[in-house]
Amino acid sequence: MRIVQIIDSLESGGAERMAVNYANALSKKISFSGLVATRKQGLLLDQINKEVSYLFLNKTRKVDFPAVFRLRKYIKENSIDVIHAHSSSFFIAVLVKFTFPKIKIIWHDHYGISQDLDARKSLGLKFGSLFFSGVISVNIALKRWAETYLWCPNIIYLSNFIEEKASFSDKILLKGTEGKRIICVANLRAQKNHELLISAALLIKEKFQDWSFHLFGQDFHDSYSEKLNNKVNTLKLRETVFFYGAVNNVASALEQCNIAVLSSFSEGLPLAVLEYGLYKLPVVATNVGDISKIITSEKEGLLVESNDLSQFAQSIQKLIENENYRIEMGLELNKVIRLNFSEESIIQDYVLWLNSLTIFVA
Template sequence: MRIVQIIDSLEVGGAERMALNYANALSEKIEFSGLIASRKEGLLLSQIDEKVSYLFLKKKKIIDFKAVFLLRRYLKNNKVSVIHAHSSSFFIAVLVKLTLPKIKIIWHDHYGISQDLKSRKNVALKFGSLFFKGSIAVNTALKDWAESYLYCKNVIYFPNFVDEITNLNKEVSLNGEEGKRIVCVANLRPQKNHELLIKAANIIRNEYPDWTFHLFGKDFLDDHSKKLKELVRDLELDKNIFFYGAVNNVASVLEQCNIAVLPSISEGLPLAILEYGLYKLPVVATNVGEISTIIISEKEGLIIESNNINQFSQSIQKLIRNKKSRIEMGLELNKIVNLNYSQESIVRDYISWLNYLINFIPSKNI
């Protein structure tokens, strides 16, 4: 089997990480594994396995014929049979399929606002789904939506998976006191609700001034980012909250932290929670998306209602006070992640599903 992953960029984000994860994992399992960034490169470029074939299309507009024909040539030269298109990259995959009808497209839906799927309309995607051989959803709500909205009927749910990156040696230097660090890995978008985290930090600072918050994720330098930083300044939390932006070595970050949080208003199945578990961190997260299917009980983490400042701050303080509980919780979440969200089991099922789609010949009506 010869498969390429296509993603718009290699900046640090959930969909981007999953495109990278699939490309790297498949390089050990199939004849040919490729990764294509269509519009922009980014920090994840350094994490591509040496066995993965990589191409940057330098796409500059919605319909870029130069990029389409560069992709076409790459697919033909490498005898690719399956395009695995992530998120909005389905569009260029469909355009190239019009010139290479035999190629199969698998679309991967990473949509993160699962609470409002009824209003999700995308005419281009609906039309494009006529050309999909199959569709992957990262949570059950997206699977239900795809089955009711798209023309493609071969829809399957595969959870995200994580794997340790071992080829990055550069350590990220963190502020704050060792043993008293709280981390949040989430791009600075409104649905990630960093405002709740900042307000909780203001409460926690009064009783635990030595504990610090470390925020990692892409900073879009927009009005939302400006508002968050102004709030930190207004509350005089400059020595308690630190913004680092995106980094390509989240492992180094998590190894230096003691509690992990995710205060989102909306999520799908967040990679951040899986990464927290991989590095045995105790977690406080909001009850959105598929988070409660990962953190099932208080043994694995603390789940709070979305936007509840009292619950959020009290849960963090509960973990601050009890080091033994933090360690036990991190170990339990690690077990869940290794058991249910491992690369090995999900990639095995993915290859099996693709083999079925490609080789299945429907019986003729009698």
């Protein structure tokens, strides 16, 4: 098999990280594994294994024919069988197929607002699906949507997965008191509902002044980011809530924290929760998307209703007050992650599925 992953950027989002994860994992399993970033590079560039063939297209327009032909040349020179296109990168994959019909396309759907799929319409994607050999959905709701909306018969659900613990050379120096840190890994987007997290931080501060919140994720310096910073200032939480932006060694931060949270309005299957489990952290998360398929009982984590401040803060307090419970919960979640969301098991299913499609030339 000779497969290339295509993604629009290498910034630290979920789809971008999965493109890197697939490229890295496949480099150990198949004869050629490549990764193409079409529009923008980013922090994840440093996480690509040296065994992975990498190309940056520097695409500057929605329809960029020079970029299309650079990609076509790369595909032909490396005898690639399959383009594995993530999210919106399906568009350039389809344009390449128009010029090189032999290439096969697998589209990977990472859509994160799975609570509102009835409103999800894209005629471009629907038309593009005529040229897909298969579709991967990251949760069951997306799979059902693809089965009813897209024109591609070969659709599979494959959960996200994470690589083993990353090594990090530079340790992030976290603020706050050691042993009393709470972490959230989520880009600063409205769907992640950091406002709930900041409101909970105020309630926690009233009872546990030494505990602090550490927020990691890309800051887009937009109105939402401004709103969050203003709220922290207004509530006088500058010594309780800390923003670090996007980093390429969040593993270092996870190692230094004691509780992990996710406050989203909507999710697919978030990599953040998988990472929390890998680092044996107890978790409080909103019950959205497929998080309940990861955390199935209170032994593995605490799920609360979306935007329920009282329940969210009380769950964090429950973990603060019981260290043994925190430790046991982290260990149980770690078992779940290793059993059901490991790189080895997902890649095995992926390869078997590709083989079943009989899309490879001999």
